[in-house]
Amino acid sequence: MAAVIELPISTYESVVDPDWCPGCGDFGVLRALEIAAGKLGIQPKDLMVVSGIGCSSNLPGFIHTYGVHSLHGRAVAVASGIKLANHGLKVVITGGDGDGYGIGIGHFIHAMRRNLDLTYIVMNNQIYGLTTGQASPTTMKEMRTKSTPQGNLESPINPVALALVSGATYVSRGYSGENKHLADLIAGAIEHHGFSLVDVFSPCVTYNKVNTYEFFRKRVYKLEGEDGYDTANGEVALQRSFEWGDRIPIGVFYRDVQPTYDDSEPALHNGPLVQQQMGMSKELFDELMEEFM
Amino acid sequence: MNTRREVTVGIGGAAGDGLDKTGDTIAKTCSRLGLYLNAYNSYQSVIRGGHIWLRVRISEQKIYSHGDHLNVLIALNQDAIERHAREVASGGAIIYNSDKLKVDPVLIGDNVLTAPMPVAELIKPMGKLPAIMQNTVSMGAMLYLLNLEFEMAAEVLADTFKHKGDAVVEQNVNIARAGYDYAKEKFVPLGYEWDFTRVRRPFVTGNECFAIGAVAAGCKFYSAYPMTPASSILHWMANHGAKCGVLVKQCEDELSVVNMAIGAGHAGVRAMCGTSGGGFALMTEAIGMAGMIEAPVVVIAVQRGGPSTGIPTKTEQADLNQVYGASQGDYPRVIIAPTDTTDCYFTAVEAHNLADKYQLPVTIISDLLLSEHPETVEADAFHHDVPIERGEIISEWPDGEKGQFKRYAFTRSGISPRALPGTAGGMYVAATDEHDEEGVVISDVFTAPPVRRKIQEKRMRKMEAVLGELQPPQLEGPADAELTLVGWGSTKGVIHEAITMLAEQGISANHLQIKYLHPFHTKEVSEILGKCKRTICVEVNFTGQFARHLRAETGYSVNDLVLKYDGEPFEPHHIVEEVRAIIEGKPRSTDVSLDEAREIAYHYIRVHLADKVRPANLEQVDGDDERMWLVELAGRESGEKEGELRIGVETGSVYSWEPKKVLSAGAGSD
Numbered sequence: 010m011a012a013v014i015e016l017p018i019s020t021y022e023s024v025v026d027p028d029w030c031p032g033c034g035d036f037g038v039l040r041a042l043e044i045a046a047g048k049l050g051i052q053p054k055d056l057m058v059v060s061g062i063g064c065s066s067n068l069p070g071f072i073h074t075y076g077v078h079s080l081h082g083r084a085v086a087v088a089s090g091i092k093l094a095n096h097g098l099k100v101v102i103t104g105g106d107g108d109g110y111g112i113g114i115g116h117f118i119h120a121m122r123r124n125l126d127l128t129y130i131v132m133n134n135q136i137y138g139l140t141t142g143q144a145s146p147t148t149m150k151e152m153r154t155k156s157t158p159q160g161n162l163e164s165p166i167n168p169v170a171l172a173l174v175s176g177a178t179y180v181s182r183g184y185s186g187e188n189k190h191l192a193d194l195i196a197g198a199i200e201h202h203g204f205s206l207v208d209v210f211s212p213c214v215t216y217n218k219v220n221t222y223e224f225f226r227k228r229v230y231k232l233e234g235e236d237g238y239d240t241a242n243g244e245v246a247l248q249r250s251f252e253w254g255d256r257i258p259i260g261v262f263y264r265d266v267q268p269t270y271d272d273s274e275p276a277l278h279n280g281p282l283v284q285q286q287m288g289m290s291k292e293l294f295d296e297l298m299e300e301f302m
Numbered sequence: 303m304n305t306r307r308e309v310t311v312g313i314g315g316a317a318g319d320g321l322d323k324t325g326d327t328i329a330k331t332c333s334r335l336g337l338y339l340n341a342y343n344s345y346q347s348v349i350r351g352g353h354i355w356l357r358v359r360i361s362e363q364k365i366y367s368h369g370d371h372l373n374v375l376i377a378l379n380q381d382a383i384e385r386h387a388r389e390v391a392s393g394g395a396i397i398y399n400s401d402k403l404k405v406d407p408v409l410i411g412d413n414v415l416t417a418p419m420p421v422a423e424l425i426k427p428m429g430k431l432p433a434i435m436q437n438t439v440s441m442g443a444m445l446y447l448l449n450l451e452f453e454m455a456a457e458v459l460a461d462t463f464k465h466k467g468d469a470v471v472e473q474n475v476n477i478a479r480a481g482y483d484y485a486k487e488k489f490v491p492l493g494y495e496w497d498f499t500r501v502r503r504p505f506v507t508g509n510e511c512f513a514i515g516a517v518a519a520g521c522k523f524y525s526a527y528p529m530t531p532a533s534s535i536l537h538w539m540a541n542h543g544a545k546c547g548v549l550v551k552q553c554e555d556e557l558s559v560v561n562m563a564i565g566a567g568h569a570g571v572r573a574m575c576g577t578s579g580g581g582f583a584l585m586t587e588a589i590g591m592a593g594m595i596e597a598p599v600v601v602i603a604v605q606r607g608g609p610s611t612g613i614p615t616k617t618e619q620a621d622l623n624q625v626y627g628a629s630q631g632d633y634p635r636v637i638i639a640p641t642d643t644t645d646c647y648f649t650a651v652e653a654h655n656l657a658d659k660y661q662l663p664v665t666i667i668s669d670l671l672l673s674e675h676p677e678t679v680e681a682d683a684f685h686h687d688v689p690i691e692r693g694e695i696i697s698e699w700p701d702g703e704k705g706q707f708k709r710y711a712f713t714r715s716g717i718s719p720r721a722l723p724g725t726a727g728g729m730y731v732a733a734t735d736e737h738d739e740e741g742v743v744i745s746d747v748f749t750a751p752p753v754r755r756k757i758q759e760k761r762m763r764k765m766e767a768v769l770g771e772l773q774p775p776q777l778e779g780p781a782d783a784e785l786t787l788v789g790w791g792s793t794k795g796v797i798h799e800a801i802t803m804l805a806e807q808g809i810s811a812n813h814l815q816i817k818y819l820h821p822f823h824t825k826e827v828s829e830i831l832g833k834c835k836r837t838i839c840v841e842v843n844f845t846g847q848f849a850r851h852l853r854a855e856t857g858y859s860v861n862d863l864v865l866k867y868d869g870e871p872f873e874p875h876h877i878v879e880e881v882r883a884i885i886e887g888k889p890r891s892t893d894v895s896l897d898e899a900r901e902i903a904y905h906y907i908r909v910h911l912a913d914k915v916r917p918a919n920l921e922q923v924d925g926d927d928e929r930m931w932l933v934e935l936a937g938r939e940s941g942e943k944e945g946e947l948r949i950g951v952e953t954g955s956v957y958s959w960e961p962k963k964v965l966s967a968g969a970g971s972d
Contacts, residue, residue, distance in 0.1 A: 053729050054728070057723050062734070067743075070731050076730070076732070078743070079595075080587055090525075090561065090565020090568075090569070091565040092565075093549055094568075095724060274549060275543075282523065283570040288519075290686065291687075293546065294518070302330070302334065
């Protein structure tokens with residue numbers, strides 16, 4: 010493998026400044042993504058950032074790479090199509106909890122069981138921010154929001170547990186207040202050959218007054234610092250994924266190397282689809298027509 | 303049908319009776335002999351059981367529909383005899399396995415040959431064989447009765463079964479020969495004379511043509527979720543993808559299907575997906591996205607009977623409103639309704655070229671009839687070296703010299719050159735939010751009304767160039783005809799044949815078939831219709847969706863509508879009868895006809911009476927609220943009257959079933 014030439018984060022600087030609220034957790038995620046890409050030496054032309062809709066889904070506009078700011082909930086599907094069409098690209102999906110764990114959860118689960126080589130960074134702020142503060146799929150039970158003034162009646166999705174049982178081969182969680190740690194998680198995710206999830210606690214300073222920086226600072230601990238934690242042990246990872254309360258784990262829960270969908274798909278054995286010759290030879294045409302005679 | 307150079311063979315049975323294979327053998331045999339075929343399968347959405355009714359029309363001349371005759375019935379079960387024996391025309395035949403089936407003389411018309419085949423006895427010398435062999439025996443008999451070449455059928459059987467080994471081939475050929483020889487010994491041929499040209503022509507369906515046409519056009523990505531009647535595109539692609547270099551992706555839902563295809567199209571690969579109305583409903587938001595981010599994608603929408611889940615295995619043209627109305631907002635797109643099987647191939651090619659050149663979604667709207675019925679097309683109908691026009695794509699962008707790449711540059715043509723992801727220097731964001739030339743969003747923070755206006759105009763400007771590229775429709779037939787029949791999409795062939803029949807009856811009609819639904823040739827169509835004397839729009843739906851579309855696009859209202867929405871496709875006679883009624887000034891009747899009353903009775907019998915009786919005599923009588931069809935029910939075994947059913951002539955409601963007391967409760971009580 011050729012030596013990696015690291016790139017400065019200015020490589021990815023967009024002409025557009027983020028429009029997030031001051032203090033939004035998503036700033037830290039953007040910075041961590043730039044650090045990770047620079048550390049891996051990924052040229053902007055080779056990085057495709059795909060998002061859905063929501064505050065965090067505005068991210069592709071704030072990074073100087075190729076990007077698609079797609080529909081609400083459809084980022085994973087669009088990214089899957091892009092990856093299958095050109096698996097030479099590094100494809101990173103960025104979005105929020107409403108986008109990925111609510112309206113788009115079907116694609117999320119199926120992309121994991123396919124083990125497509127995609128990296129999915131979910132800026133999980135446990136609230137709908139862009140639509141001004143309604144309950145999201147990860148809003149804690151009993152929390153009062155604009156749409157649940159008497160308290161949320163539903164239990165939150167557990168994205169880490171869901172990823173573990175759905176076949177994701179790199180399952181991690183970061184915290185946007187721990188920027189360097191998050192950059193390492195993202196770099197590991199992009200480098201990982203297979204579907205990687207980076208669920209990120211990314212506080213919404215405007216609409217979520219419960220899951221704040223303060224809330225997470227007091228609770229998060231790193232799995233890497235735990236004696237004997239083995240990222241190859243799925244059962245232990247699943248146990249840890251349910252830990253929520255005074256101590257909340259962040260870091261890589263689970264990592265495994267499995268053949269990816271793109272490895273196994275015969276149509277991709279001759280290189281990216283986008284580079285393959287178009288059209289049909291006379292021989293193939295005649296052979297296909299013969300089936301109808 | 304006096305020339306005896308055209309025949310329609312019907313095969314009736316249950317799903318699982320192996321009817322498709324038999325039909326395929328007959329079709330390939332005739333096709334290889336150089337005859338033209340057009341077939342239609344009235345199947346139902348069941349794996350086993352249910353009534354399947356395959357009709358194969360065979361002719362020396364090019365034919366344009368499955369027609370409206372039945373000459374030879376191959377009955378694989380009693381139901382097929384019950385339902386179709388009476389349709390067999392004079393001079394025809396009914397071939398059936400006499401070991402288990404019988405033909406009641408009341409069911410057959412004059413001068414129809416009954417050809418009972420003692421299947422068990424005939425195949426006995428060949429050892430123990432599955433019941434499905436009755437098909438092959440009957441087919442053998444059919445070959446003799448229709449004066450078709452046995453050797454050709456043997457060749458087809460050999461090709462079909464060669465993967466199973468010589469013994470299986472020999473067995474099948476011997477069984478067919480037993481049927482052939484038995485017919486030769488017992489029956490007189492029906493008097494058909496054929497000129498076998500032996501021109502080899504493809505026998506294909508519209509869906510197969512979509513798939514192969516797309517491959518020829520360089521399509522590399524096909525995604526789908528299983529849905530009748532689009533699934534056969536998926537199946538063909540799945541079977542041939544590896545060979546043809548196409549990545550075939552079955553997805554979790556149609557949302558994923560279309561978004562993946564758009565992702566692939568955006569990344570620079572020709573991408574296509576297919577579905578029916580229900581799946582298309584899920585795709586609509588993303589089709590608007592393709593319009594907004596200017597990504598090429600081809601969507602095939604194969605209509606079936608709606609609304610909702612509707613009649614999955616039946617045909618209709620009732621999704622025009624949905625396809626035209628797909629997605630919020632105004633956006634550039636193309637909608638094409640191919641008009642025949644050959645056209646499906648070239649429409650797929652054209653759709654990919656338009657999608658790429660104009661960077662927009664193209665929807666091909668087909669229907670079950672066009673997509674699934676097989677027919678012979680001309681030997682040279684297709685060719686492999688179709689044009690592949692990719693439109694403007696840059697290979698690099700010198701970022702430092704020219705500034706940021708303007709993906710959505712406000713050009714005069716409206717077409718902004720693309721940079722495929724991975725192109726050096728061309729980085730940009732394709733946003734579903736409104737954006738400026740560089741792709742920077744102007745939706746929330748920096749809204750800029752003039753920029754919005756100019757980019758909307760830029761996108762929509764593409765439609766002018768698209769329209770200029772599409773072939774305007776042409777009026778076919780005599781310019782001064784009394785009537786003009788207007789159709790769209792799949793009805794071209796059947797309208798063509800109906801016009802020929804009308805001419806034979808002294809009614810002069812011409813024909814306007816519309817293929818490009820959007821953008822619409824408003825000027826050309828207005829000019830044509832402005833000169834027509836009386837126009838009738840023929841559509842397979844309830845409300846006349848195309849007539850409404852035509853009115854919206856041209857301001858022209860057709861004079862009359864001929865509509866059909868019972869799930870079955872038009873046959874030429876349906877159109878002829880309705881057109882005649884219109885010109886004779888008769889009000890359109892929705893009354894239940896005699897044949898329909900019989901079908902309603904069969905349905906009731908199947909659901910409530912376990913198929914133990916069949917409708918015998920039908921007559922109209924007075925009822926309390928409306929006229930009634932009084933249907934006498936006879937025992938299938940006994941043939942005796944066992945009860946009667948009353949069906950409303952106007953409403954079609956089944957009012958009552960009264961078992962004849964004398965039969966149900968014992969003798970002498972009635």
